[in-house]
Amino acid sequence: MNKTIKDIAKLAGVAKSTVSRYLNGGNVSETTKAKIRKVIEETNYEPNSFAQSLKAKKTNFIGVIAPTLDSYVTSTVLMAIDEELRKREYTTLIISTSKHVDREIESLINLSRQKVDGIILISTGITDKHYETIQAISIPVLVVAQEVDAFNCIINDDYQAGFAMGQYMATQGHRSIVYLGVTESDVAVGQKRKQGVLDGLAQAGITDVQTYVSQFDLHNASEVTKKVLETSAPTAIICATDTIAFGAMKTISKLGKKVPDDYSLAGFGGYNISEVIHPTLTTIRFKNEQTGIQAARTIISMTEGEEVQKLQVSGFHFIEGESVKKI
């Protein structure tokens, strides 16, 4: 059985208030300190943080809700958040939702019950239910990757990134282009990024872009690409993520075709694995580390009641690979 502060006090021959004071750096004489220290060492005593938090209102835990763990972007952001929070003496608790919206809600409640000081929600879309729940638990919540009016947000500049990609593809001389996107329920990737691409292309006079929808995983992307190529013959395919681009690449090479000779290909993400794949992928890398660091700093400010900028936008840079041919 675990020792309590009362046991320690009894063993040291002092009152439990004295032990508590010792633990929290109050006024305790050297001789009593020594006695208490001895007992604590001998018993491996660890204070019960539930009891502590009952009175102290701060736990120094920050919860992070992530849609998945097996994506390059998410894990990079998570690692950066964790690193930065640790520097500020916070502990990060991560919960994964496997992309189930109801689990996001559930996790918000779970974390609030664990009395975390703040929650970073890496989201794929905010619903009314999210809104209600966040209101109900009165804990600061920072939304990452999606833009919502009601909350503080950190987002990628998906529209501009898409725009840049659209423009680039146009300057490379492509006119017959397919866009392989994702569901519109993901506002950032499904809507903004796509709109950016379309507008970037439109600016160059290309308006008849065919768009398709794929899941986020390689396997599905590969299948969708197969269907797409059965009915249309674009010179270039722009994919909403690098993973989707890899899926497309798989299908293309299965069909005995080559990138970029038969089809040009581009993605979004900038995973480091791209360096190994031939041809290297033309893509856009978002500053995921920066997003993570920013998120950590912002949530801390929020827990301290400071005003923070409502909307923060992370940058990106364009990576020109070998997967797009100039026509």
Place this chain on the structure above:
Amino acid sequence: MNKTIKDIAKLAGVAKSTVSRYLNGGNVSETTKAKIRKVIEETNYEPNSFAQSLKAKKTNFIGVIAPTLDSYVTSTVLMAIDEELRKREYTTLIISTSKHVDREIESLINLSRQKVDGIILISTGITDKHYETIQAISIPVLVVAQEVDAFNCIINDDYQAGFAMGQYMATQGHRSIVYLGVTESDVAVGQKRKQGVLDGLAQAGITDVQTYVSQFDLHNASEVTKKVLETSAPTAIICATDTIAFGAMKTISKLGKKVPDDYSLAGFGGYNISEVIHPTLTTIRFKNEQTGIQAARTIISMTEGEEVQKLQVSGFHFIEGESVKKI
């Protein structure tokens, strides 16, 4: 300010014990139930779980300590653990350590303070300090990926996997082989897997294998490979992980050489991205999902005080890709 059970009781005109009983399904009359329900709905009341856990000894939270989040293996295992724990009505709290051993210790203590019911430690090596800490916090701990006598463990069969790979490489006719491993402080990968490979090769009479050490990341693996190839000219390189193999592949192609024509290459992992890379990688896939599910089930048994098998070994299967040439 958040409401407490006392406020609810006052507003409903009953004793707080009655509210508690209502919340936990005790004997409460319909009329009282209705009154309390009404008040709770109006106030958005959420019980303080710290106070709850103070008395109730179970929190239904399981902590998982992972060395990193940006590896295919770790995230796959994590997702599987999470999925299985959720089925059993547990919530998973994940803490990443970024491969710092001291953070593993720190995280064990942090999680014990959060009063999780059990901890799954995905480790890269257990030190004396681990041992002491795990003893001190009296919470069930299950070690995954490393074998330690003192604790319950779930491991991959690294030795057999290595052995299989060694044998295979020998049957393909390779005699001049380099092994690109990792630090021996990682017992499973650094020692057992390597020993398996060496023994597998030795069985075929190949004993003069040169071994080198790389970090786990692509970049470093690429650099080490460069140095290796400056001084030796093997026909095959066996890498301790797929990521290392990708790093080697990068260097090889930078040198204007080809896999498998100039060098045969093999790894361990079986990441799904391998399907996209040409040539596809010959590798060994561990049953990560199975490991995760097993880990979840085992830790639950442990929290319930059941006896569990001291050592559980997960299987693997061999994947023959195009990266090894028959000589």
Place this chain on the structure above:
DNA sequence: TCACAAATTGGAACCGGTTCCGGATACGTG
């Protein structure tokens, strides 16, 4: 209608800490 059991409820103690308050002791000063 009465005795007795079952259902319902309130009060108090408890979980393991923190903190306020007041008394005891030690110390420095005139």
Place this chain on the structure above:
DNA sequence: CACGTATCCGGAACCGGTTCCAATTTGTGA
């Protein structure tokens, strides 16, 4: 040596729940 002050320490109340126990109310059968 007496006095004021700073330091140290113990006792008690409190945080927000759960649970035990006893009292009250309700319901049942004879």
